[in-house]
Amino acid sequence: MRIRTPSDSPSIIADTRVASSSGNSGDASGRWIKIDFHLHANEDPLDELDHSATELVHRAHDLGFGALAITLHDHVFTKSEVFDTARELDILLIPAAELRLEGADVIIVNITEEEAAKLHKLRDLEKLREKRGRSMLTFAPHPFYVFGGSIGRRRLLENIDLFDAIEWSHFYTRWINPNRPAAAIARKYGKPLLATSDAHRLDFFGHDYTLARIPESDGAPTPELIFDAIRAGDVRPVTQPWSFLTFLHYAWWIFTEHELRVLHAHAAGSGQRFSKK
Ligand SMILES: [Zn+2]
Numbered sequence: 514m515r516i517r518t519p520s521d522s523p524s525i526i527a528d529t530r531v532a533s534s535s536g537n538s539g540d541a542s543g544r545w546i547k548i549d550f551h552l553h554a555n556e557d558p559l560d561e562l563d564h565s566a567t568e569l570v571h572r573a574h575d576l577g578f579g580a581l582a583i584t585l586h587d588h589v590f591t592k593s594e595v596f597d598t599a600r601e602l603d604i605l606l607i608p609a610a611e612l613r614l615e616g617a618d619v620i621i622v623n624i625t626e627e628e629a630a631k632l633h634k635l636r637d638l639e640k641l642r643e644k645r646g647r648s649m650l651t652f653a654p655h656p657f658y659v660f661g662g663s664i665g666r667r668r669l670l671e672n673i674d675l676f677d678a679i680e681w682s683h684f685y686t687r688w689i690n691p692n693r694p695a696a697a698i699a700r701k702y703g704k705p706l707l708a709t710s711d712a713h714r715l716d717f718f719g720h721d722y723t724l725a726r727i728p729e730s731d732g733a734p735t736p737e738l739i740f741d742a743i744r745a746g747d748v749r750p751v752t753q754p755w756s757f758l759t760f761l762h763y764a765w766w767i768f769t770e771h772e773l774r775v776l777h778a779h780a781a782g783s784g785q786r787f788s789k790k
Contacts, residue, residue, distance in 0.1 A: 543726040543747070546579035546734055550609065550622050551654055551680065551709035552718065559586040561774040564715040566595045574602040576719045580739055582609035582622045589626045607736050611654065614638070618662035620680070622650040623736045635668070638675045650740045652678040652707055656698075657691040660768070666694065673702050677744050681706040683721035684763065687754045705743055708750035713767060724749040 554566040583590040589610045599606035609622040614635045679699045712718035726747040727738040
């Protein structure tokens with residue numbers, strides 16, 4: 514298995530709990546489970562993608578993932594047959610969403626549709642987190658990127674208590690890397706970094722992910738065990754910079770081809786991209 518830290522910022526990543534000796538007890542027990550808690554699929558009413566959640570789950574199985582969260586934009590993913598497929602493939606699929614609250618994207622893992630519908634402001638998360646305790650996980654995706662709904666420095670710092678972790682986005686190169694300030698804040702506030710693929714395309718899934726160490730047991734992993742490991746820093750982000758060419762290709766795709774497709778679908782009435790809740 515390839516485990517690398519970005520060559521331009523090894524100390525940043527290493528300081529934020531990549532080392533396997535960090536976390537719970539510092540011993541070598543437990544088992545590592547491969548997770549990606551930021552994934553998109555064509556079931557998303559606000560997006561236009563080529564791959565289905567079922568395809569994502571099958572690819573995850575091929576790649577050895579143990580737990581996933583499909584994070585539709587402003588919607589909780591609940592399609593029961595996909596949860597059944599995941600279960601058959603020994604993958605823990607956890608209901609989740611990428612919600613935009615006051616213009617800032619937040620990922621909430623293990624949330625219900627009813628709970629999501631009651632969230633309108635960032636601070637609404639405070640009560641929900643209190644109520645749900647260790648059974649829910651929140652993290653700030655791509656906080657320092659200029660696109661979409663990145664939360665940005667000021668609001669991330671003002672609301673740092675609302676987040677269990679901070680995302681290390683896949684979208685960077687050796688020389689262009691907006692993850693650096695996110696990693697500095699993670700280190701300062703003792704938040705683990707989660708590497709994710711934010712996969713809007715199936716071929717970009719699996720390049721970046723996180724390993725989380727859960728206690729050795731015969732039973733299947735639970736959301737709580739994985740969230741405990743994340744909060745304890747028992748995680749290893751697995752990530753490496755894209756080549757500049759791949760970065761450009763992805764940037765072109767996400768900001769032009771993909772955006773045009775979304776706009777076209779919206780104009781044709783099949784998308785609801787701009788009808789935010
Ligand atoms: Zn996303």
